[in-house]
Amino acid sequence: MAVMAVMAPGTLPAQGRAADYQRSDSLNKRFQGLAVGMTETPRWVSDTRFWYRVSAPGGFRFVLADAAARRTAPLFDHARVAAALSHDTVTFTPVTLPFSVVTLEGDSAFTVVVERMLWRCALPDTRCIKVGPAPLPEGGPRGGARAPDVHDSLPDEGPSPEEQEAREEVSRLFQPPVRGQQDTPRKSPDGALEATVRQFNVYTRRVTGPDTAWQPLSYDGRESSPYSAASIRWSPDSRKLVAWRVTPGDRRMVKYVLSSPADQLQPRDTARFYEKPGDARDLREPVLFDLASRRAILIAQTHFPTPYSISQPAWRNDSRAISFEYNERGHQRYRIIEADAESGETRVVLEEQASTFIYYNTTNDGLSSGKRYRFDIGDGAEVLWMSERDGWNHLYLMDGATGAVKQQITKGAWVVRHVQRVDTVSRQIWFSGNGRNSGEDPYLLHYYRVNFDGSGLVDLTPAIGNHAVTWSNDFAYFVDQYSQVNTAPITELRRADGTLVMPLEQADLSALVRAGWRAPEVFVAKARDGVTDIWGVMFRPTNFDPRKRYPVIENIYAGPQGSFVPKSFSVMNGMRSLAELGFIVVQMDGMGTSNRSKAFHDVAHKNLADAGFPDRIRWHQAAAARFPWYDASRVGIYGTSAGGQNVMGGMLFHPAFYKAAFSAAGCHDNRIDKMWWNEQWMGWPIGPQYAASSNTEHAAKLQGKLLLVVGEYDTNVDPASTLQVVNALIKANKTFDLLVIPNADHTSGGPYGDRKRNDFFVHHLMGLEPPDRNRAADQARK
Incomplete structure (x- = not known):
């Protein structure tokens, strides 16, 4: 292919030759270990003491910090540990110790795992002895048919805690029964009774006494609608209990063939439970039981008629009622419901409604993008609640009796991200948020404290940067690690009120910069409305020449569950290696x-x-208008999973702009993908909107160059999604490339996939032939 065929007149080729591949492949080795003073997540071992590992010239060192004494010291004698662990074939140095995690045993000793062996080192003299084989991780070794050969770090599309709990319950309910096996009984709070499920029904018995025989409490459980033992919850006064009766929905199984299993010659087939949009869900109906009368108290279902999910019921402290959360199918109504323990009558404690969607998902990682949080105060008299009802995600104090807003606690054009702590005595909340601090990237995470009445809002982490906070066990102190993509990380110890106790580390990047490392550039342009800022980053090659014109590659992941442009400092990033071949590689978060x-x-x-x-297209155009070396006439795009769907969608719906696309593990039709993620955004019931967004339905619109990648054992996105879009492309007589990875799960192909992606863009955006690796291997053998 001629170079000029893909370049604008007068454009000079940038890179993409063998030397550029060699430089790209060596970047990690070239930059490794040159940034010093970069801390890993600290581990608190008491209310005032913690340790962390920090990069040092040539490796790492371990540091013990004492907040009360305001001092740091080496965690142990690094030289003695290195000498103790070295052996005939390997010599360790004080900064190249072969472990990253230390388990302290008070002040007397610590243990580490090296080469699957457990070592114990006494303190303070650091004498180390080999104890024996290291204990297996909790749960033991993994088994089963799943043995993918390729693993990638992908944006999190994992289930919420509620979804995971429900999945585990479904798995338990529908496994073949084991003869004689029973669920572990759940004891009442007073210890007198215990309950379990037998023969699909709830049974109870006395723990001690002359009669400890199991007695049925329910009689309506059937194989087709059994009670769930895992859902049993006793009232605090031990007089009642509640349990789910579960009517199963569709039992869709996605089937797989592993063509090349590692342990046998013949292929292996397997199947996994997999709900898809529109499938009937399991119906979990809470049922109350009175132990004295041994009767069921029917709960009126008026307020939860069409559940997508119902949370595990929780008892009020005085046993007067249970409460649970109801997420309506379609994700447009979310309620807290309370059921009276005597009558079974229900009331709506509070409710959220949306004409679009309520993003109910939440996690406890401090970085959740989910918009749902609940904390009951005074046994439900008040509720701390998270809501987007004013157009931004904020905290509200709600009246638990009326559901009315007592106080909007936070407000403004910014976002509450996650609550870390609620103190009901001081009536204060500690939380993270973004977008409040003017004059900086609105995605940068900060940590705050505020009073229940909305007063006293304090930024505990005022420095500009993306902050990660690790709290002490008693929440009296926190370690603050912050940076930006283009600024060196800083680590500090602060009190809970935000005052500085002492600086801990500040990264030194001077050696890294001398080696040719170039910080990514933050770029901001206006969105389609001409008002909203769209934030992104650019990676340039280390030998960047502003006189040349560079093709552009966009890394896309537009999943609505989060934002994805990196905000914290890192030495290496996959975009950096790709840029080194002679591209400008960019990423931005669009609407x-x-x-x-x-x-x-x-x-x-x-x-x-x-x-x-x-x-995104406006962002590219703004960059091209500002930088003469930014060639917006040659734009490629790549992504995985939801990003894989986005990539191909860019080619189909914006063919005049995107010229080449690498699409991996894509959910090309949202009807084929998992239910929970797709119904959250695309709605329920299934309607024409699904076909309108389908790459499969619009495959005939393909104009540019396309490479599709799929793992044959993708347990996240059904591989049929890719194969169906392949089928549509074939029917439309389109030219494209397909890479199937045997045995692989959800993947972009690992190192081999990266190489195929790089070669694909070098060929189609630069007009150069990538290195012939088959020939190179043949010459190497000679």
Whole structure:
């Protein structure tokens, strides 16, 4: 292919030759270990003491910090540990110790695992002895048919805690019964009784006394609608209990063939339970039981008629009622419901409604993009609640009796991200948020404290940067680690009120910069509305020449569950290696992603095909207008999973802009993908909006160059999603490339996939032939 065929007139080729591949492949080795003073997540071992590992010239060192004494010291004698662990074939140095995790045994000793052996080192003299084989991880070794050969770090599309709990319950309910096996009984709070499920029904018995025989409490459980032992919850006064009766929905199984299992010659087939949009869900009906009368108290279902999910019931402290959360199918109504323990009558404690979607998902990692949080105060008299009802995600104090807003605690054009702590005595809340601090990237995470009445809002982490906080056990102190993509990390110890106790580390990047490392550039442009800022980053090669014109490659993941442009410092990034071949590699968060306003997020509603492309294309055009070396006439795009769907959608719906696409593990039709993720954004019941966003339905629109990748054992996105879009492309007589990875799970192909991606873009955006590795291997053998 001629170079000029893919370049604008007068454009000079940038790179993409063998030397560029060699430089790209060596970047990690070239930069490794040159950034010193970079701390890993600290581990608190008491209310005032913690340890951390920090990069040092040539390796790492371990540091013990004492907040009360305001001092740091080596965690142990590094030289003695290195000498103790070295042996005939390997010599360790004080900064190349072969472990990253230390388990302290008070002040007397610590243990480490090296080469699957457990070592114990006494303190303070650091005498180390080999104890024996290291204990297996909790749960023991993994078994089963799953043995993928390729693993990638992908944006999190994992289930919420509620979803995971429900999945585990489904798995338990529908496993073949084991003869004689019973669920572990659950004891009443007073210890007199215990309950379990036998023969599909709830049974109870006395723990001690002359009669400890199991007696049925329910009689309506059937094989087709059994009670769930895992759902049993006793009232605090031990007089009642509640349990789910479960009517199963569709039992869809996705089937797989592992063509090349590692342990046998013949292929192996397997199947996994997999709910898809529109499938009937398991119906979990809470049922109350009175132990004295041994009767069921029917709970009126008026307020939860069409559940997507119902949370595990929780008892009020005085045993007067249970409460649970109801997420309506379609994700447009979310309620806290209370059921009276005597009558079974229900009332709505509070409710959220949305004309688009309520993003109910939440996690406890401090970085959740989910918009649902609940904390009951005074046995439900008040509720601390998270809501987007004013257009931004904020905290509210609600009246538990009326459901009315007592106080909007936080407000403004910014976002509450996650609550770390609630103190009901001082009536204060500690939480993280973004977008409040003017004059900086609105995605940068900060940590705050506020009073229940909305007063006293304090930024505990005022320095500009993306902050990660690790609290002490008693929440009296926290370690603050912060940076930006283009600024060196700083680590500090602070008190709970935000005052500085002492600086801990500040990274030194001077050696890294001398080696040619170049910080990514933050770039901001206006969205489709001409008002909203779209934030992104650019990676340039280390031998960047502003006189040349560089093709551009966009790394896309437009999943509405979060925002994805990196905000913290890192030495290496996959985009950096790709840029080294002679590209400008960029990433931005367009409308439809999370962590901005509700309106910004709602662009994704029933329209995943949008993927923020009108904003992305404007961002590219603004960059090209500002930088003469930015060639917006040669733009490629790559992504995995939801990003794989976005990639191909860019080619189909914006063919005049994107010229080449690498699409891995894509959910190309949202009807084929998992239920929980797709119904959250695309709605329920299934309607024409699904076909409108489908790459499969629109495959005939393909104009540019396309490479599809799929793992044959993808347990996240059904591989049929890729194969169906392949089928549609074939029917439309389109030219494209396909890479199937044997045995692989959800993947972009690992190192081999990266090489195929790089070669694909070098060929189609630069017009150069990549190195012939087959020939090179043949010459090496000679």
